[in-house]
Amino acid sequence: MSDSWQHERKNDPYYKKAKQEDYRSRASYKLKQLNKKFKLIKSGNTVVDLGAAPGGWSQVALEIVGEEGLVVGVDLNRIRRFPEENFYGIRGDFTTKEVQDKIIELCGGKTQVLISDASPSLTGIKNLDQLRSIDLINVVIEIANIILEEKGNLAMKVFQGPEYKQMLNQLKKQFRQVKTTKPPSSRKKSSEMYVVGLGFRPK
Numbered sequence: 627m628s629d630s631w632q633h634e635r636k637n638d639p640y641y642k643k644a645k646q647e648d649y650r651s652r653a654s655y656k657l658k659q660l661n662k663k664f665k666l667i668k669s670g671n672t673v674v675d676l677g678a679a680p681g682g683w684s685q686v687a688l689e690i691v692g693e694e695g696l697v698v699g700v701d702l703n704r705i706r707r708f709p710e711e712n713f714y715g716i717r718g719d720f721t722t723k724e725v726q727d728k729i730i731e732l733c734g735g736k737t738q739v740l741i742s743d744a745s746p747s748l749t750g751i752k753n754l755d756q757l758r759s760i761d762l763i764n765v766v767i768e769i770a771n772i773i774l775e776e777k778g779n780l781a782m783k784v785f786q787g788p789e790y791k792q793m794l795n796q797l798k799k800q801f802r803q804v805k806t807t808k809p810p811s812s813r814k815k816s817s818e819m820y821v822v823g824l825g826f827r828p829k
């Protein structure tokens with residue numbers, strides 16, 4: 627970690643807020659802001675969180691779904707346990723069939739909400755990073771097609787690249803409403819955006 631990166635992080639208001647409010651990551655505020663705007667997650671819902679470590683989004687999802695709901699978090703890295711019993715963590719690669727089968731098993735076949743903050747490890751080579759990102763997004767959409775309930779909701783991180791428009795057009799056929807947004811807590815210099823699909827219409 628460079629000195630300037632550490633300095634920037636320490637002065638970041640969302641980093642400080644996350645420390646004060648005991649959230650696992652500043653990313654928690656992105657999901658809070660997305661949920662405030664789009665009412666993605668409701669009390670009692672099942673939520674599948676792809677790319678969940680260290681667990682900031684799962685933590686917010688657990689607060690919203692309450693004891694009657696369920697959150698399944700998946701990451702290549704270990705997700706530290708939560709005190710809540712209605713959280714299942716999977717350590718693995720969600721692009722593999724083995725992990726996808728595990729997700730299906732743990733969420734009982736279907737979920738009302740799929741959220742993904744997953745990002746590929748970036749190389750700094752723009753074209754390669756865009757390709758890796760679109761590959762991951764395509765897998766998230768494939769998983770949505772398998773596990774989302776009718777009228778379910780999706781929120782996922784995307785990086786704009788050559789296939790971005792095509793991907794949005796595909797989603798518009800599958801959801802009642804599709805919105806793109808950049809929550810205030812997403813760093814301005816980051817090219818990340820969030821795509822929200824509301825009201826899934828299975829094929």
Ligand SMILES: C[S@@+](CC[C@H](N)C(=O)[O-])C[C@H]1O[C@@H](n2cnc3c(N)ncnc32)[C@H](O)[C@@H]1O
Pocket residue numbers: 650651653654676677678679680681682683684700701702703718719720721743744745746747762
């Ligand atoms: C920005 S972090 C997520 C932060 C999280 N939303 C939070 O609030 O704590 C992105 C995560 O995506 C995960 N990831 C990327 N590709 C993945 C894959 N194929 N399978 C599982 N996790 C993946 C990375 O390991 C990383 O932990």
